[in-house]
Amino acid sequence: MNPIIENLNDHKIMSLAPDKRDRILNAAMKEFARGYKNASTDNIVRESGISKGLLFHYFRTKKELFLFLHDYALQMVLAEFFNLINLKERDILERWRQIVLLKIDLVHKYPAIFAFVNAVYMKENDEAALEISRRKTAFNDDVYGRLFSDIDTSLFREDIEPQKTVDVIIFTMEGYAAREASPDKSLEDYEPEYERILNEVDQYIALLRRCLYK
Amino acid sequence: MNPIIENLNDHKIMSLAPDKRDRILNAAMKEFARGYKNASTDNIVRESGISKGLLFHYFRTKKELFLFLHDYALQMVLAEFFNLINLKERDILERWRQIVLLKIDLVHKYPAIFAFVNAVYMKENDEAALEISRRKTAFNDDVYGRLFSDIDTSLFREDIEPQKTVDVIIFTMEGYAAREASPDKSLEDYEPEYERILNEVDQYIALLRRCLYK
Amino acid sequence: MNPIIENLNDHKIMSLAPDKRDRILNAAMKEFARGYKNASTDNIVRESGISKGLLFHYFRTKKELFLFLHDYALQMVLAEFFNLINLKERDILERWRQIVLLKIDLVHKYPAIFAFVNAVYMKENDEAALEISRRKTAFNDDVYGRLFSDIDTSLFREDIEPQKTVDVIIFTMEGYAAREASPDKSLEDYEPEYERILNEVDQYIALLRRCLYK
Amino acid sequence: MNPIIENLNDHKIMSLAPDKRDRILNAAMKEFARGYKNASTDNIVRESGISKGLLFHYFRTKKELFLFLHDYALQMVLAEFFNLINLKERDILERWRQIVLLKIDLVHKYPAIFAFVNAVYMKENDEAALEISRRKTAFNDDVYGRLFSDIDTSLFREDIEPQKTVDVIIFTMEGYAAREASPDKSLEDYEPEYERILNEVDQYIALLRRCLYK
DNA sequence: TATGAATGAGGATTCATTCAT
DNA sequence: TATGAATGAATCCTCATTCAT
Numbered sequence: 001m002n003p004i005i006e007n008l009n010d011h012k013i014m015s016l017a018p019d020k021r022d023r024i025l026n027a028a029m030k031e032f033a034r035g036y037k038n039a040s041t042d043n044i045v046r047e048s049g050i051s052k053g054l055l056f057h058y059f060r061t062k063k064e065l066f067l068f069l070h071d072y073a074l075q076m077v078l079a080e081f082f083n084l085i086n087l088k089e090r091d092i093l094e095r096w097r098q099i100v101l102l103k104i105d106l107v108h109k110y111p112a113i114f115a116f117v118n119a120v121y122m123k124e125n126d127e128a129a130l131e132i133s134r135r136k137t138a139f140n141d142d143v144y145g146r147l148f149s150d151i152d153t154s155l156f157r158e159d160i161e162p163q164k165t166v167d168v169i170i171f172t173m174e175g176y177a178a179r180e181a182s183p184d185k186s187l188e189d190y191e192p193e194y195e196r197i198l199n200e201v202d203q204y205i206a207l208l209r210r211c212l213y214k
Numbered sequence: 215m216n217p218i219i220e221n222l223n224d225h226k227i228m229s230l231a232p233d234k235r236d237r238i239l240n241a242a243m244k245e246f247a248r249g250y251k252n253a254s255t256d257n258i259v260r261e262s263g264i265s266k267g268l269l270f271h272y273f274r275t276k277k278e279l280f281l282f283l284h285d286y287a288l289q290m291v292l293a294e295f296f297n298l299i300n301l302k303e304r305d306i307l308e309r310w311r312q313i314v315l316l317k318i319d320l321v322h323k324y325p326a327i328f329a330f331v332n333a334v335y336m337k338e339n340d341e342a343a344l345e346i347s348r349r350k351t352a353f354n355d356d357v358y359g360r361l362f363s364d365i366d367t368s369l370f371r372e373d374i375e376p377q378k379t380v381d382v383i384i385f386t387m388e389g390y391a392a393r394e395a396s397p398d399k400s401l402e403d404y405e406p407e408y409e410r411i412l413n414e415v416d417q418y419i420a421l422l423r424r425c426l427y428k
Numbered sequence: 429m430n431p432i433i434e435n436l437n438d439h440k441i442m443s444l445a446p447d448k449r450d451r452i453l454n455a456a457m458k459e460f461a462r463g464y465k466n467a468s469t470d471n472i473v474r475e476s477g478i479s480k481g482l483l484f485h486y487f488r489t490k491k492e493l494f495l496f497l498h499d500y501a502l503q504m505v506l507a508e509f510f511n512l513i514n515l516k517e518r519d520i521l522e523r524w525r526q527i528v529l530l531k532i533d534l535v536h537k538y539p540a541i542f543a544f545v546n547a548v549y550m551k552e553n554d555e556a557a558l559e560i561s562r563r564k565t566a567f568n569d570d571v572y573g574r575l576f577s578d579i580d581t582s583l584f585r586e587d588i589e590p591q592k593t594v595d596v597i598i599f600t601m602e603g604y605a606a607r608e609a610s611p612d613k614s615l616e617d618y619e620p621e622y623e624r625i626l627n628e629v630d631q632y633i634a635l636l637r638r639c640l641y642k
Numbered sequence: 643m644n645p646i647i648e649n650l651n652d653h654k655i656m657s658l659a660p661d662k663r664d665r666i667l668n669a670a671m672k673e674f675a676r677g678y679k680n681a682s683t684d685n686i687v688r689e690s691g692i693s694k695g696l697l698f699h700y701f702r703t704k705k706e707l708f709l710f711l712h713d714y715a716l717q718m719v720l721a722e723f724f725n726l727i728n729l730k731e732r733d734i735l736e737r738w739r740q741i742v743l744l745k746i747d748l749v750h751k752y753p754a755i756f757a758f759v760n761a762v763y764m765k766e767n768d769e770a771a772l773e774i775s776r777r778k779t780a781f782n783d784d785v786y787g788r789l790f791s792d793i794d795t796s797l798f799r800e801d802i803e804p805q806k807t808v809d810v811i812i813f814t815m816e817g818y819a820a821r822e823a824s825p826d827k828s829l830e831d832y833e834p835e836y837e838r839i840l841n842e843v844d845q846y847i848a849l850l851r852r853c854l855y856k
Numbered sequence: 857t858a859t860g861a862a863t864g865a866g867g868a869t870t871c872a873t874t875c876a877t
Numbered sequence: 878t879a880t881g882a883a884t885g886a887a888t889c890c891t892c893a894t895t896c897a898t
């Protein structure tokens with residue numbers, strides 16, 4: 001269904017008992033959230049309560065673990081994301097509204113995954129870094145392609161190029177999201193801010209609708 | 215004059231002969247561009263032709279070197295930036311135009327500094343990471359504060375909140391910049407693209423002016 | 429019948445189905461040809477298609493497997509060797525001639541065994557090394573004892589001690605064999621060289637006969 | 643002077659204080675005498691009383707240490723060997739006599755070196771193993787070439803090819819040496835056996851002289 | 857018999873930092 | 878100031894062996 005992410009279920013680790021597997025993957029994500037180099041396989045095994053040997057039984061190298069985790073994280077988010085988003089809604093601003101709400105929920109549901117994904121900047125001049133970079137770009141292209149496919153551009157003002165209109169809307173979305181997700185803001189505080197964020201988003205939506213729509 | 219960045223001239227290293235100092239700082243920046251953890255003090259001393267002992271004579275720890283470099287880089291860019299920007303121009307969109315042009319120039323003039331600044335994501339849960347994060351935020355607040363201070367909001371449509379208008383403009387600026395600065399694009403290719411970028415920026419400016427201005 | 433090599437048939441592994449047993453033993457020999465330490469039990473089980481547990485069911489330790497294999501290899505060669513050699517021939521030089529021909533044949537017939545035997549230099553200061561060394565010496569003493577037993581020393585010159593004459597002949601044989609078996613010479617090339625080797629051997633035999641015989 | 647062995651004095655380790663250097667090299671040789679894989683860098687540093695880091699400061703890898711040691715050992719032996727052997731003596735059997743005596747002395751003087759050289763069988767399918775094998779062959783060719791150059795073949799019987807005569811003599815020498823150097827014989831016992839060995843060697847020499855010389 | 861997940865001590869290597877000179 | 882040898886904890890990874898099933 002999604003050709004970008006290879007079939008994770010083929011991986012050895014998927015034959016492990018789910019609770020043990022989750023213990024390992026969660027511990028690994030948590031550790032990699034500190035950055036690739038800072039992450040220590042020793043910490044991962046300590047945290048997940050397994051032996052050194054077992055970790056390397058399932059993942060031949062630290063890099064393989066990292067790469068698997070990356071794809072796993074993206075797939076987890078992705079599956080639920082597209083499951084819940086209503087792609088029938090063709091107004092991009094309405095769709096954004098949905099996305100924001102959904103994202104807040106997901107960040108709460110899978111905090112470790114988001115922490116990990118945000119941290120994935122494997123600064124290395126080797127193949128793995130390029131591979132991650134390539135996958136991330138492909139992933140983003142795919143997600144954005146789907147998320148903003150079949151947009152009803154007839155709603156937009158006619159005196160500006162529709163693609164540029166979409167760009168401004170997306171830039172605004174992302175800019176706002178980045179500002180809200182700045183590292184000082186601990187994820188735990190999101191919930192009480194739900195109202196505030198929704199309110200602000202609605203203000204941006206109103207602004208953009210007034211200025212960019214017919 | 216700039217309270218955010220402590221006085222770099224107080225640092226021991228500033229008493230070194232400028233050419234030797236530059237050799238050290240450039241080597242260090244180049245190395246840290248690979249990421250904090252990947253950077254090796256061995257490489258730095260080898261590249262700059264000094265001894266291990268001397269490096270640690272001037273900077274007590276790797277972290278101190280890194281932090282110094284960070285402030286140093288920001289100050290370098292900053293000084294030149296504000297020197298050249300015309301703060302008399304009160305139209306935010308015109309100011310953006312200036313900034314884009316200037317930034318392209320600076321990236322060419324100081325590629326090592328920009329490579330370093332872009333790479334500064336020291337994902338660590340220790341003091342240095344928080345410190346960097348704090349300084350960066352302060353720096354950005356300061357820069358943006360100055361860069362977009364004294365804006366003529368009377369140019370904006372009156373049916374929307376001026377601060378939100380500024381936000382949309384800045385989000386668009388940054389979104390566009392981020393897209394252009396994606397890691398696949400090598401800095402060397404910028405020059406021939408100067409025209410293309412300027413052209414695109416002008417299109418966004420025209421759009422925003424038409425939609426957000428009176 | 430042969431007191432040096434303990435009865436291999438008493439070993440647990442001998443109750444396994446012959447084809448499966450051979451798969452295991454061949455895989456193990458091939459692997460140990462890389463050297464004792466370099467040999468990996470993982471590779472052995474992968475190659476022979478059995479499970480880790482089963483290997484250690486039959487051989488309690490890697491060392492036991494190795495020791496068994498050593499004896500097994502020697503016995504394999506030995507049995508066939510003495511089966512084919514004509515111990516009626518009492519002229520040591522003629523006997524050598526037979527041995528050379530036979531050895532070339534056997535190396536072709538059991539390349540894995542010879543590769544393994546040649547590689548058996550388990551340099552370790554533990555029990556197994558001494559044990560191997562002891563068995564090898566005993567084996568050689570036994571083989572040479574039998575191979576050169578009942579030699580007709582009346583053929584030798586009478587002005588020299590017969591044992592010394594035998595020594596010189598054996599040293600020449602072994603020296604020549606070692607030179608021909610140097611590791612650069614791949615076993616595959618033996619066949620076309622059959623003629624050359626036989627020719628050279630005959631020259632040495634002629635020389636020794638002329639000088640050492642009456 | 644000897645083109646086979648590259649200049650060892652260029653190596654970093656040669657700038658170390660001789661006593662410390664010898665402590666390291668001796669410890670390493672002793673350890674590698676157990677075989678390449680069995681040798682543990684931990685043991686080497688423990689034995690030589692230096693830190694882990696220092697060993698890898700001088701030798702970037704275990705393999706580099708091993709290769710250096712190999713060349714070093716050969717050079718040590720070589721230099722003294724050719725220094726003491728009288729190449730004026732053109733009778734190969736007399737020369738052998740000298741060599742045997744000299745070798746016994748050297749084995750006593752440098753037991754660690756000989757133990758190491760005898761043990762050097764790095765069974766690995768990588769470049770280093772081939773490199774060692776290549777160097778050893780080149781070394782042997784060189785040594786034998788020099789050791790048995792300018793031999794007076796006019797002393798030999800005329801009814802046999804001189805090269806074959808030389809072969810038989812060398813095979814006998816090596817065969818005898820190998821038998822005496824078998825691993826069960828600890829090096830310490832050599833001294834009291836000096837007489838016995840010399841006596842036996844003289845017997846072989848007498849035999850060969852009677853049979854192979856005019 | 858047969859499986860293969862699980863163990864954990866041991867191995868080579870790295871690297872920021874110190875210190876005697 | 879300046880050097881670079883020296884340190885050793887930390888890192889990733891291996892592998893013979895065990896054990897529950």
